[in-house]
Amino acid sequence: MLRSLLDGLYRLSGYLAGFFLAAIGALIVAQIVGRFIGVAIDAIEVSGFCMAASTFFGLASAFKHGTHIRVNLLIRRFSGTPRKTAELWCTGIGALAAGYFSYQAIAMVWDTFSFGDMTKGLIIMALWIPQLAMATGAVILTLALADEFVSVLRGREPSYVSADPMNQVGEQL
């Protein structure tokens, strides 16, 4: 139950990230077409916000797929308990760091919200709305890291290792 809920959350946030990436393209097309027919559409700020949303919503999905890179020169030589300890260290520190970042991001969004800051571009909206993507994405990444920590503790192989493109590049191509 909890398992499928969490996996669904990561997947949903990944699709959201994909949506915002496609949205950048759509906005730029609108900008080009708009200029062609003489309607000024300034996509610079909004596509920047889409970029940020795509990055932060994508964090957990990229993490689960083993896309985030790290130096595994040393730890890939370990196996058994030393390897498990190393992975626990990585996911543990990672979860703490991501958790702290989420806390700071939420604090920042709260500040923006209470000061009532607005965006500066053509489309005026409250600045906390695009910023919320950062806080949400960071929280989901924290969940994914903590989730992985627990599953390594239970003796499973971390999903970012089994999904590492470098371990399966031969099958893909």
Add this chain to the structure above:
Amino acid sequence: MDPGLITIILFGFMLALLASGLWIAISLMAVGFLALEVFSSAPAGSLLATTVWDASWNWALTALPLFIWMGEILFRSRLSADMFNGLAPWLSWLPGRLLHVNIVGCGVMAAVAGSSAVTCATVARMSIPELRKRGYDESLSIGTLAGSGTLGLLIPPSIMLIVYGVIAQVSISRLFMAGVFPGILLISLFMAYVMIWSLIYPGKTPKSDISLTRADLAFLALEVVLIAMLWAFAGSLADLALWMSKGIAAGNPEFDDDSITGGTVVFVLGLAGTIALAQISTRTKLLVPVLCLITAVLGSIYGGVATPTEAATIGVIGALVLAAASGSLNWQTFVDSLMGAMRTACMISFILVGAAFLSIAMGFTGIPRALATLVENMNLSPYMLLAALTLLYIVLGCFLDGVSMMVVSASVVLPMVQNAGIDLLWFGIYIVIVVEMAQITPPVGFNLFVLQSMTGRDIMQVTRAAMPFFGLMLLGIVILTAFPSIATFLPNLMVGR
């Protein structure tokens, strides 16, 4: 506290975190946090949130996921097969024959893909079995792929140049243009090496099994004429756009919005030409259209009619049209390419925002300034500094991948380089070639991993095959240092500069 000591502590901390396997983006943030919290009085927590946020919605960065997406779409199309069949007749008369397909194929792929692993894998997937079947020297065929696969980093559109442009605040359009001729220089060096090698060992190159009929030759000639016409057309359109916008283009040329209609016209014509060529071409279903796509994307940047992001969008649409025309586009491949691009872009942006925070934190500790002064007092000539940096990057490249190497060193190296009076535009090209070399140095060399898994050879054999090409890149850097205008003359010619 003594800046030297702080540097050693922070550097040691970063090495320890990286070696322990912690993700690079998180390591960068942790080191930045430590630097602020312990060695400065600035509020680390709130700076973390605001710096990361500010770095994450940078407009210049939006070109990054789009160019990655373009490469992902073409990677999933049948481009690699067409590339081989399309290039083989052109190149099989050179000494070394089909080995040149590896080099030129990587060069063409590099101009659409922007990442070296995709470039290397796309070409290798097709050419390794073909070359093996015909009995080519395996070591040289692996080496050419490893070496020219790295061209993806240099030839625009290049992810690495976007990353550098964002870090060093150099115009990405100009960086792209600066990458063109150094890329061609490297291709020429690689091809010259293959030719000399084949002339020394004439017995090792199999006989050509491609016989050109008169119809083939006529078709090839037609291709050349069409591509030349397209280039000329794009060039004249860029001039026209410049003329139209002369009265209004007083603002920042990078965001010169008023001349965009020219870019749209180039795009529409490129698309029409592409479709027409796809109709008449029987032998090379995708190759010629892809060359047209490259022309449209780079031409619109060169002509100053489109920003890199707009050119990237044109590239995505063109790639989707080509994939659809070749029948390899369906909902599944569309979603796969989108999600694949999203994850790669997310990984790179995450490292970039981490590096932005680290760089701000380093600024607060005063380390970059102290080191720049130190280097200044050593009275190194720029050449000595570059030699020292090359050595440093080659060593770093043994342990770090390209993006990380660049962002980890940027906050310290860029002030140093600027202080020594080196042009940051030129330095961008220099650093990308050095990073390319890092891609083929063991134990961490991404291209080596790709080729290892595709050939089934062990990493030592792949490395040995790649070594001559490592030397050729070093030679390329020496040439580029002796004649810096190889990189800088094209951006200086750019329309709307």
